[in-house]
Amino acid sequence: FSASEFGLFVNDVQHPSRSYWLDSSRPLNYYALKTGDNVDYRNKYRTLKIRLLDGTIRTILVDDSLIVAQLMVYICTKFGIANYDEYSIVYDLDADDASSVKTATLRRERSLQRTDKKMEELRKKCHTDDDTVWLDHSKTLRQQDIHEQSTVILRRKYFCSDTNIDQRDPVQLNLLY
Template structure:
């Protein structure tokens, strides 16, 4: 039965301990050994093992409980992160509201959306997604600093560009093979950490899919408000082209 010595890393590298394992042990068995060997603030919390990517120190894979260590081709001297499964995630809504919610890091984004939307009060969780927050620069090149200091969302709309320049920009954006809304969504089938996201950052919650107007519950104030803000911003930022007449009507509605 071959044995290997692995570095168990805690607190983003603040603490490292060497622990011996057998390659045919399951990850679940390895976790029991690690729990006895390392010191954690709360033994009642659930932990998991994370193998960082060799190419990217942020991304990687979570080790599944029923897999053996040998399955992941872990070598003697390799490092594994011992991470608490529950992590506070900062999420910003399109109206600027900032929420800090606990998420299970091991869950995929699709699975986590069920818990996130339930806490916010959104019923149709499968129509929403998470994307990285893009901070727009103001005219003086600052990233909305004054807006943040005044308690705003910190997001500033870009000044409208000339029609020709805007068309070129939109064409370039469309070539990135993202979505119709040109948003780079987090993969629904992988966890947040596996996609290299730093939990010190903030994620933006947006509506990702529009199945039918029938799915919009007119009695759900949370859903209606978020849908209104997202549609308004898409029109004002030129992501949803409209005719002059439609734009005038929309402007009147927004002003009211």
Template structure:
């Protein structure tokens, strides 16, 4: 099988070199060869770097998995691969409005990132949490509601409920990230801020009563949910009495 002649761009040094690889070369070994043959690539810790296949759309590039072979990615001679750091800052917004910046591995899936994020923030039950894209619009109902005569109290309560729903969203309305894909595969760039929410409630026993971070997140999320339910109940009672 003919060898691959690939252009290797060492991003941090702004250097491009052409190297020969066997198509069956494992990506991990290819990274080792790059560090051995290109002096500019020998900076930093090798585990922090990886090979990246860029795309015209910066959101659609792909990190090459260390255990895959080069021919798995259907590379051709002349293709350009970037050798660069995999870590980048990710802004995560908590439900109380605070924003945390966490260094994450851009090549990891969301499931792997949640372990890192929750560990850095101080949350132990990472498997119950997920990430949501900010600014997602609530989907409109397929059919408009039947118009009814409403008094001012009912209208005021409904407006309050809509405002709370926009703040809370329901699980169906939220655009949860796919745990099996990377951020880049889901079109999330370096500038986007993600919302951390508790998605799965396996057991309240998993909430550490001594953990102020978990307690605060749970308090905010359930507090807004309770407000929506209470307002909805008032609206229902008012509509029944009309």
């Protein structure tokens, strides 16, 4: 372990998304710390599960103190993607839906309710940009309630032009959808 892997962390127990890392280049009096604030000295690195569009899940170590914009440079470099500014991370809503168990009941539903339920299931399968939850690039993962158990999806956000894609690069061709 090296000292650069650790940092001071203000831990808000009641609201974990309000917790934040202190910048090592700034003095402590820069921050508006109050009496009773929990300041921990902890490891900045955590695991992040990333689902690629081909369905594979990769787990990598990321710096928890970096904002998503800085993490995108690291993640795309790690996966061999050259144009990191066209990609972003989506919160995986399907991982949360998979945890709910569907049970059969003896009671029949009315046909209108049944078609509404079927349409809702089809809408979940058909990923549109309307229901896509893109992560904010100016915030950290912790500020957006992305925990170590959460899974995120690496997707192409900006379609600047397909001429930027190298046809000999299998990683970019695989991520293109």
